[in-house]
Amino acid sequence: MGARVLGSLRRQLLGWLLLPLTVLVAIDAVSVYRNALEAADQAYDRSLLASTRALAERVTIHGGKVTADVPYVALDSFETDTLGRIYYKVSGIAGEFVSGYDDLPPLPRDARRSEAYPALVYFYHAVYRDEPVRIAALYQPVYDNSMRGIALIQVGESLDGRHDLSRKILFDTLLRQAVLVLAAALLAWIAVRFVLRPLMRLTAEVEARAPTDLSGFDPALVHREVRPLVDAMNGYMGRLQTLIAGQRRFIADASHQLRTPLTVLKTQAELALRANDPAAMREVVESIARTTDSTVHLANRLLSLARAGHDAAEARLEPVSLTAAVRQVGLELAQQAVRKDIDLAFDGDEGAEVTIHAQPLLLHEMIANLVDNAIRYTPQGGQVLLRVRSLPCPLLEVEDSGPGIPAAERERVFEAFYRGDAAQVANAGGSGLGLAIVADIARLHHASVELADGAAGLRAVIRFPAAA
Structure with missing residues (x-):
């Protein structure tokens, strides 16, 4: 399955910037719209309460009855102020109908008095003549020398004005937020283009190379x-x-x-x-x-x-048994040692496997080169000893009874194709690459290679890092 092809970095950056910004702007627009509606409702309720109070001032007691003197001019003024249709109802002390629209929806039993005003006023929504209305119900004390009590004045208005105002607030809010998003998109596009300029220069430099x-x-x-x-x-x-x-x-x-x-x-x-x-x-x-x-x-x-x-x-290093690798190489080159009557021996920690981190093929190649060199430069009837130890660190020693290498040449023999005089005499057909290969592979495994004097010849020592 092929890898997914990535699109434009500029487009993705703009998307990651503008998408959250649009969501935040939408949330802010809803919040602003709700706050504006609350403010508009408060303003309309205040106007509705003013109309109710103005009507309450015209409610008096005359001839032992509650009367309301409400000229049509006053109602026209209210309608002009609120931009909606006005309905009112005046109820007497005993709840009897006095004036206005007698079928105006009554005050609900569960209505709560408004805490925003000191007057004894209630606001509630209702449906009247198939349209929603907002009604203010005000309890107004009335009295004269013959009687006293409390009349109920209800003034309702249709919600056309409120709806018109809410739509205007909504459209204005959305327009402002849309302008804000477009301005942010333009600024983000310019900023991204400016920020990516060094990367574009690097791209041009790569292409020009x-x-x-x-x-x-x-x-x-x-x-x-x-x-x-x-x-x-x-x-x-x-x-x-x-x-x-x-x-x-x-x-x-x-x-x-x-x-x-x-x-x-x-x-x-x-x-x-x-x-x-x-x-x-x-x-x-x-x-x-x-x-x-x-x-x-x-x-x-x-x-x-x-x-x-x-x-x-x-190379990828992995846990490998150094003990098993040395034994395997010894078995592979045993026939070569037998042809020269060489005693090829192995000495390892009894009952223990020494583990290192290595690349198996390269480790085998390195050990094979060391052992092959030891057999080639050991005279007929000599000895080659392969030794593996675990302490103080994983250790491999290959010791032979050959002519050895002079101390002055022990650093140079790791150079490719270098062969000392003694090596050319002992093995005229050599290539001068064995120890160079050993050094390269040891360097890969973060191991050190050392040539030292053995009991009867040369001793090659490789120290590996301790396995985790």
Whole structure:
């Protein structure tokens, strides 16, 4: 399943900025709208209460009865002020109908007195003549010399004006918030474009680079958050440079080292073709066989060196038994030791497996090169001892009874193709790559390699980091 293709970074940044902003603006718009409606309701209720009080002032007692003198001019004034239809009802002391609209919805039993005003007033919603109305019910004391009591004055108004005002508030709020979102989107787009400019410059610099230019980029060219990416790119190009340099070195070394034995083989083959004496021809063919063996050994070592460099770039270390790996190599090279009558022995911690973190193939290659070198440079009838220890750290020792290496040359033998005088005498067909391969693989495993004097020859010691 292929990886999901990512879209525009600018678009994603704008989306992540504007989407939450739009949600917040919507929440704010709802809050502003509700607050505005509450303020509008308070203003309309105050106006409705003023109308009710104005009507209450015209309620008196005349002839022992409650009367209301409400001219139509006053009602017209109320309707002009509220922009809605006005309905009223005046009830006497005993609840009898006095004036107005007798079917106006009564005050509900569960209505609560308004705490916003000192007057004894109640506000409630009702439906009258198939339209919603808001009604203010005010208890007004009335009295004269003959009687006293409390009359009820109800004034209701249709909600047309309130609805018109609420719609206006809503549209105004949405318009302002929409302008705010658009302004924020424009500013965010400009800001994102400005912020991404260093990244665009880095992109242009990458595109302008020559294919062979693997130098690093300056992290100071980009923002702090992008610098880890630039550092990772620089690290990757550094590893790539190392890998390419190793391949170039391998090609140069291989072409240089293989040219001589191939030339010798060609010369020996021409001599064999010109030889008429069977004995002389046999001697030349035997020489060709020896040169071929030496060339095959050199080619194998070159390939091992190249594989060590390639695998080092991709190696993943894992827990590996060093004890088992050394035993395996000993079994594989036992036949080679038997041909030279060499006593190949193993010495390990009794009943214990020494575990290290390693790349199994490279670890096997390193041990095989050490043991192969020891067998090649140990004379007939000699001894080679493989020793594994766990304390104070995982340790591998390969000790032989060969001629050894002078102390002055023990650092240089880890260089590719270097061979001292004693090594050329002891093994004329050597390639000078065995210890170079050992050093490269040991470096990958964060291990140290040391050459020291053994009981009768040379002792190679590799110390590994302790396994977690």
